[in-house]
Structure formats: C-alpha cells, structure tokens
Amino acid sequence: MSQPNKSLGQHWLKDDAILRAIADYAKLTSTDTVLEIGPGLGTLTKILTENSKEVVAVEFDKELAESLSERVSAKNLEIVNADFLQFDLNQLPKDYKVVANVPYYITAKIVQKLLTADNKPSVIVLLVQKEVAERLAAKPSEMSILSISAQLFAEVSLGIEVPAKFFTPPPKVDSQVVIMKLRDKPLFENLDEKLFFRIVKAGFSARRKKLRTSLAGGLGLSKPDAENLLIKANIDPNLRAQDLSLDNWYSLTKAHNQTK
Numbered sequence: 001m002s003q004p005n006k007s008l009g010q011h012w013l014k015d016d017a018i019l020r021a022i023a024d025y026a027k028l029t030s031t032d033t034v035l036e037i038g039p040g041l042g043t044l045t046k047i048l049t050e051n052s053k054e055v056v057a058v059e060f061d062k063e064l065a066e067s068l069s070e071r072v073s074a075k076n077l078e079i080v081n082a083d084f085l086q087f088d089l090n091q092l093p094k095d096y097k098v099v100a101n102v103p104y105y106i107t108a109k110i111v112q113k114l115l116t117a118d119n120k121p122s123v124i125v126l127l128v129q130k131e132v133a134e135r136l137a138a139k140p141s142e143m144s145i146l147s148i149s150a151q152l153f154a155e156v157s158l159g160i161e162v163p164a165k166f167f168t169p170p171p172k173v174d175s176q177v178v179i180m181k182l183r184d185k186p187l188f189e190n191l192d193e194k195l196f197f198r199i200v201k202a203g204f205s206a207r208r209k210k211l212r213t214s215l216a217g218g219l220g221l222s223k224p225d226a227e228n229l230l231i232k233a234n235i236d237p238n239l240r241a242q243d244l245s246l247d248n249w250y251s252l253t254k255a256h257n258q259t260k
Helices: 016-024 043-050 062-071 104-116 130-136 145-153 193-203 211-219 223-232 246-258
Strands: 033-037 054-059 077-081 097-101 123-129 154-162 175-182
Touching (some): 016 097, 016 154, 033 043, 043 062, 043 097, 054 062, 062 077, 104 123, 104 130, 104 145, 104 175, 123 154, 130 145, 130 154, 145 175, 145 193, 145 246, 193 211, 193 246, 211 223
Parallel strands (some): 033 054, 033 097, 054 077, 097 123
Antiparallel strands (some): 123 175, 154 175
C-alpha cells in the first residue's frame, strides 16, 4: 500500500459505509459525470464508477495516479495526473458533480475555484475538516468571507461527521461532509459581484471592530460616512461583520452604489 504523503495532506479513508454515505449525498445517476479531486487509493473512486456514467479523477501525486487504474478497474474512469488548481473545468460536461475527500490545507482554494468557475458543477460534496465544514455552512453571528462566498453561489448543508480514527494516519481533527448545491439562478439580481466582495472584505478587515470602523478603514471612508452607509442599508452600525446575513451585504452593496 502506498504510504500517505504528509506534505500533500494525505489521509486514507477505507470505511465502506462512510464512503458510500459520502457518494449518496451527490444523488448520482447513470447519466452523471463526476469529478473526484485527490482520489488517493481509489476507495471512493470505485464507488463513484459504479454509480455514474463517468468519473474524472484528478490526482496530483504521480505514483498514485499511475497505480489508480490497477486499483480501480473501470472503463468509465479517466485519470488525470495534475494539480487540480491548474485543471481546466471547461473540459467537463455541463452540470457535472464533484465528490471528494480533499486535503485540508487547500480546501478553501478548491471551493473558490469550483464556485467561481465559468463551468460550475451542479453539486459539490466534500469531506473536509469539521471546522471548515461548519464555517462554510455558518449562519449570521458566525459568518466569514468563506461562508458568504459559498452561500452566495450555493445552498450549503452539512452531512455526516467522520471521526479522525477512521483515517490512516489519523489527522489531528475530525472531518465532516459539506454539501453545496449550486443555485439554478443568482441569489440576487443584477449584483455587482466585484463591489459586493470589496465591501465584504472591507467589513472583515478588522473583524473584532464594529462595522462603522472596519468599513471606514476598508473602504477609505470617514466613520460618519460609513455609519450613514450602514443606516441607509438598515444595518445597525454597532454590529460586526460576522453578524450580517447575505441580504445585509446585498443591501450594503446597493446603498454604496446609490451614493456614487
């Protein structure tokens, strides 16, 4: 058996019931193309090939990529030895699905790439660090740039928790499945995404401070102007960035546009 590469964040998961539960969240059919990121030993890959039309497995580790076809004998499996962050998603068919157990250290980059791609998947099912899963699905009072970014493009929910003991070697933290169902239509009409995220990043630039202060610093406004902007958007200036909902950020974006 290949030894896990710590520098690549490799942790093998072999429990069949857990692996099948992960795949089940994607509700795969015989017409689906599935993208798997970091297939490793192919324990999840095998299940995906049994339940879909095609599986495209992108593996960074050359040795694992070369041995995957021996571990998983399936005609509907395409193996790509590449860095997923450099992989061209446009070569996949429309409405492909993503199912993967991804390395903790690049989870945010993977999510960002999938959600902002020209060719977005219809569903993303990832097994990630439990804390990251909770951040992605967070509600107001615990929001972050990551949760806002994910929930703008997808409906986010949590699946099963997977304790560290089920992995080889066991990671230092537990894992959890996060399910992101991409929205059929934009959450907000005519949204200026560039301005939206500029305001969000400004709000979180000093997350321990009240919004009137963080927005003033992040947007280059005076505190009175920042407070007036918040009041115009019907938001309490004493709140902090993590307290706001997506609707609040949208209202702020509209209010900012109207002050130009």
